[in-house]
Amino acid sequence: MIIVLKQGVTASAIKELTNRIESQGLAVSHFTDIKREFLGLIGDTTGMDPHQWQASPEVEQVIRVADPYKRANRKFHPQNSIVSVGDQTIGGDRLGIIAGPCSVESEEQIVTIAKQLKQAGANFLRGGAFKPRTSPYSFQGLELEGLKMLQTAKAETGLPIVTELMSTKWVDQFVESVDMIQIGARNMQNFDLLKEVGRTQTPVLLKRGLSATYKEWLMSAEYIMAAGNDNVILCERGIRTFETGTRNTLDIQAVPVMKELSHLPIIVDPSHAGGMSYLVEAGAKSGVVAGADGLMIEVHNDPANAWSDGEQCLTPDEFSSLMEKIRSLAIFEGRSVAEASTILTN
Amino acid sequence: MIIVLKQGVTASAIKELTNRIESQGLAVSHFTDIKREFLGLIGDTTGMDPHQWQASPEVEQVIRVADPYKRANRKFHPQNSIVSVGDQTIGGDRLGIIAGPCSVESEEQIVTIAKQLKQAGANFLRGGAFKPRTSPYSFQGLELEGLKMLQTAKAETGLPIVTELMSTKWVDQFVESVDMIQIGARNMQNFDLLKEVGRTQTPVLLKRGLSATYKEWLMSAEYIMAAGNDNVILCERGIRTFETGTRNTLDIQAVPVMKELSHLPIIVDPSHAGGMSYLVEAGAKSGVVAGADGLMIEVHNDPANAWSDGEQCLTPDEFSSLMEKIRSLAIFEGRSVAEASTILTN
Amino acid sequence: MIIVLKQGVTASAIKELTNRIESQGLAVSHFTDIKREFLGLIGDTTGMDPHQWQASPEVEQVIRVADPYKRANRKFHPQNSIVSVGDQTIGGDRLGIIAGPCSVESEEQIVTIAKQLKQAGANFLRGGAFKPRTSPYSFQGLELEGLKMLQTAKAETGLPIVTELMSTKWVDQFVESVDMIQIGARNMQNFDLLKEVGRTQTPVLLKRGLSATYKEWLMSAEYIMAAGNDNVILCERGIRTFETGTRNTLDIQAVPVMKELSHLPIIVDPSHAGGMSYLVEAGAKSGVVAGADGLMIEVHNDPANAWSDGEQCLTPDEFSSLMEKIRSLAIFEGRSVAEASTILTN
């Protein structure tokens, strides 16, 4: 951390500030420009808030040089992390393809779709049981019933389950029932929830918040990891910008940036990013060539009658056709998608 | 809700779509342009997701005309709501001035500041006991200990207490201990938490999310109200934009917009918006002349040594000086700030 | 400028980089942390692009400490600038109130409105002769004819004229005909146009670009000043954000920030910011209490039939009523609005 001092600060004020910094266990190094003096803070400043020094009257600017995240930082963990999810892995050469409907609507629906998805080549099943809806009057999900239906679908297909957790009160049920807990965009900085899933060993799919910076996103991963759970997978799902012609703006650059800053796997969700089914293919393929470790795609057997988010769902046939392209593209990129036949456990 | 049909859609497709709409208890009205056909949905579409119809292949566009919020909507509640908080009210002629430090640091600190604030004319005390920090390595608040210190400060000064709730597990303690529960910007769409505070009758200060639209913000208020708690006060605290020269961009227009759309009281928090103490006065005064029902201002006895957010805190003297201006400005606006002497209960 | 070197950079690479910096006439100072080395660039780096050094393989980060603007910088010009516009001034104790219709529509219209505005207390007349319209099929302004009508209105009322210049080819006509040249938001980084108006001595009203940062805005002022014209007045008119409930988001904090960074006068345009007439009062009053040196307000005799931007126009009566409040508020702030009677020259 570097503190830029205001011009004309007295030596005694600098001395006093230096003492305050040193009292927090850091060493201080001086640096002088023609016009300005600087203080370099030497030591572990990871947990230190740069704003803390900003309030001092002699300080013009505080510049953080070191990254505030440790466990998620590639500098301290150069190899890519590979996270085991059920009998699959995400983060290595094989892409994880998570597919399924926005909401679990019935046992028949989810089992039917799960079979179609597996047939088409997905290796994880997603489906919302608890739904974060903007309106309290909209369908809120089948909740625990939905969770059971997902388990049935898993029993029938062998596909590991990914579903969203919105409340700390269901953590135990999720740990027992699901293979990966999804933390949604709106809860990315629900620190209480992050700490709770950090106390489990269940893999966590951490979606990027709608207006979260790269660093804030990694700090949320750090919350989970600092609590003891290293099984974190990032998910880029579009950010909020001025452009309203698409639901959100897919930030495809997030993939190489996260790969540079962190060792954690990252997947791309083109369905939520664009919010329209015709945008899914471009987003999915971009994710693969940008280096993502997987994709999350909404698929519904009857999009026009889906209980939520129908306009961004692919049909099983469209998904199947997309998967053929994704498989080839993965090979083009020196990777692969796990074959459906190798997934089935029963 | 109006559905714009694609050009060239067949009569039978329109008939089928009409049937589907009618099966949800709505009537349908036709409307024809030279080039296009439209369907008007007649009935209560409040809980209906416009996206539901977007997935149908014959649909070009779905336009919501009615507002998706009811209880928070001024159309159905033309008078301004006035919310009682402790022995005070927010929403009428008298402005509510909520002041205090970012974090409760010790009993002595919070009691001392509370006395100074009351002296200067604040009528509510704020102070963080549970802190939503970006980093897991930063100070997370004194938690329940902090809550007790706030109660001591209230006992000494009579000032009602406002503090942030981050977890459903402390709802009962908050209901017992505090006069107003703050829901922070990062939790504005933590629907689980909104439902829980909605089940209480404790007033809720609902901060706007960093990238929340006006409608999303009102829908979050609607969550609380739909669960049974009408005592909601909105708080504009800056939004995230491309501009990084200030911490956030204070959206002063939010005040008249919310007054137009809703009957709920709204206050302004200039401290978090700008993130720098020299910006507080302009933001606070703008809030008053824009029609806000109160202000929330961070004050710390020793900003340079505050445990968090020091650079945006006023000193008690600065706050006292600001309050003189705010009092005059309130009168200029045909309102007033409650006198300190009328607040003290003991 | 501080260059943060990557960890593990060799001494010879540092030496080579140091030589390259010194070859540009700067001195270099070293600074060492436990983990990192830094280079401080000593000398005038105002015109230097920090990105220039970023491309070097040994560089992790380049931090600009000095401001890139000189002439607009308050550090080198501590007193507020006061700009003379016609027989008025902007930037001192008296607020400049610029009012008028979006477009000049006819001589009768502009003369009539000008008289009403003067009566109500405006001290400048605005009106668009050249209109920057999003659509090529929309009315583009009366162009030079409109300019003549503005001059007629000035002859009748004495009000100095402010109007937008969009093309370098009309610079001479504008210098002859108008009292202040407006550079619109869309042209804020039309550097060619900035240089041309910089070669005149006509005051320039520089509107902030829709997505311009504070520093970019000041750099555009710097373009005008560097070309020889110090008569620059800034105008905050709303920025583009994710919020579409208002046309733009009025960044009221821009006023105190610009006052801190620069000595140039700044005014606020609440009409374009909000895009709706009911938002004008809140924005205008916020501008005054935030410290702005003036306001720009759209007024039309018949908003429902205005050729452009009718929904954000006040009627002359509404404007007159607003002006009463603005006059009192200016006095509250220790300033004033020039009386109409003192303005008339004939």
Add this chain to the structure above:
Amino acid sequence: MIIVLKQGVTASAIKELTNRIESQGLAVSHFTDIKREFLGLIGDTTGMDPHQWQASPEVEQVIRVADPYKRANRKFHPQNSIVSVGDQTIGGDRLGIIAGPCSVESEEQIVTIAKQLKQAGANFLRGGAFKPRTSPYSFQGLELEGLKMLQTAKAETGLPIVTELMSTKWVDQFVESVDMIQIGARNMQNFDLLKEVGRTQTPVLLKRGLSATYKEWLMSAEYIMAAGNDNVILCERGIRTFETGTRNTLDIQAVPVMKELSHLPIIVDPSHAGGMSYLVEAGAKSGVVAGADGLMIEVHNDPANAWSDGEQCLTPDEFSSLMEKIRSLAIFEGRSVAEASTILTN
């Protein structure tokens, strides 16, 4: 266009509004909901500003249903446009690869790079002669000298030239000297400049403005086309968002969206979007799989000593290596990149 009337509007007010609409040559159709009345405007509303009606007191909301752009609209021109640029084309099966340095620095530099680019497989040469720099103190380009150097490079390699035009005063020289005129992001709504290039037949590369919506971007294309020049190629180069970890956010979804809305070719510029060389590959490949008709990539023989934007430049070797991947990826997508050997004219 649909006008939603306020509740309780009188029949006579509706009649009066209807008359006003009809007086503009449109027919009006009524439509009634339980709570509201609507007016449908029938006829050509392309040039009509929806805001025009918003100012009427009886109007609650105005909804534009028809697109405001005609010539750029795919609905009226279903086939993809193919634009001839020099002896090449952009918009068909073969991708256009535009490469070169940010600034032309010397004849030797540009000729050397041009040869390397051609060798690597580029089919167009770019290089800035007039530079839009944020600071007036930064290098502004070699101007007409630079233009001559580009022509020399073309003479040596046969590569058609693309370079940015910032001022209407150089239009004639550009028409004579260059194969494609680039309009930069900052000038996307410099309507004067758009009209001038619209009067030529030289192909125009229209970069998206930093905060331009899809519709505004198309309206700027419409300006050029309405003036008579249909040879417009769009270029996505990143938009400004809250994220500052990259220079801009590459909006990869813009490619399929523009393909849906318009028949114009679109290319992607990953160099300016990310602002860092390590992000170029991901952006370029994403562009290809998202369906772009070409790429624009910055290449410099010595990035660390480039006069501008060095940190985002590839070296010729890196570019050559990227081109191998792009060629394969183009084939994967059923397209191709023109071979270097087929380009050379001499």
